């Protein structure tokens with residue numbers, strides 16, 4: 001099946017056919033009118049790439065340093081909830097694909113497999129994403145597990161203190177899901193391959209809640225209760241609190257302005273991730289790529305700047321690096337691959353984007369990602 005994936009959109013179309021509509025729409029959709037979702041991809045067109053010819057660049061080096069490590073590629077797998085519902089043991093499959101490509105993966109709080117499960121099967125670079133809960137003791141427990149699993153980098157996601165409305169999810173009844181009703185079972189049965197895989201893997205649960213029966217039974221009820229536990233009053237003081245709790249690298253995910261990026265640095269963050277949650281939260285917010293120059297300028301020399309939201313092509317990644325990002329996080333792109341074809345699907349999406357970045361560098365006359373970082377915006381033109 002991965003042979004039929006020649007770009008990320010192919011993976012998306014295969015995912016649509018393979019997994020139940022209720023889950024595909026959850027991955028694919030954005031908030032309200034989906035303006036920000038569309039802007040995230042469209043705004044890459046604001047910049048054109050400089051074509052340079054007759055420079056010899058026989059082999060390009062795509063390796064580069066971000067988040068404390070030299071990674072084989074300028075992009076990594078970001079935190080996406082419920083990977084284990086799109087493919088059995090989805091988090092483990094994605095982690096294996098990331099390790100094989102020598103890039104980091106960040107595990108979401110909302111995962112079926114735990115960080116301990118991932119460490120058991122992967123020697124790769126593991127990061128962990130935390131939603132800060134009102135129950136700070138529980139948050140501390142999650143952090144202790146991450147330390148034991150050798151997590152180097154903690155992401156605190158700050159753009160989701162309340163969940164926005166994704167209208168397709170409302171229509172599908174996704175947000176009201178608590179248990180498997182007869183109606184839902186009928187809808188799931190339209191994807192027999194996925195059903196069989198899930199049945200063989202057993203009833204999924206939110207891994208991090210093992211030992212916490214108060215959150216209910218089964219992934220759907222647990223997720224609903226865990227969502228309700230996210231602290232809606234999170235403030236900059238809590239970032240300072242988290243800084244005290246976590247001695248590893250700390251990055252704040254969900255920053256969309258230079259001023260907030262500076263605040264994150266002032267509270268001790270080592271980096272920021274420019275993100276609008278893939279257009280799933282504040283509809284009408286700016287695209288991530290359009291604020292990258294502002295954020296990079298604001299924290300230059302103080303913190304690492306990474307970015308996600310809307311990355312579907314190697315050219316998108318090259319533009320972000322030229323505009324000052326140290327690295328790029330994939331969200332839906334690899335999730336489509338996972339939903340389409342499991343671990344092989346994730347690996348395929350990674351290799352498709354690797355090839356696209358490689359070809360783009362070659363045609364720009366650039367020998368490496370590090371050379372691209374050095375040239376910066378000088379390789380871009382207003383489109």
Ligand SMILES: Cc1cc2nc3c(=O)[nH]c(=O)nc-3n(C[C@H](O)[C@H](O)[C@H](O)COP(=O)(O)O)c2cc1C
Pocket residue numbers: 026027028040078079080081108109110129157253275276277278279308309310311329330331332333
């Ligand atoms: C299905 C889905 C689930 C997500 N779950 C989380 C999550 O649990 N934690 C988090 O920090 N971000 C989460 N995100 C946001 C991603 O980390 C990332 O910001 C976003 O997907 C980037 O946009 P893109 O998908 O257009 O690349 C999720 C995104 C999707 C599509």
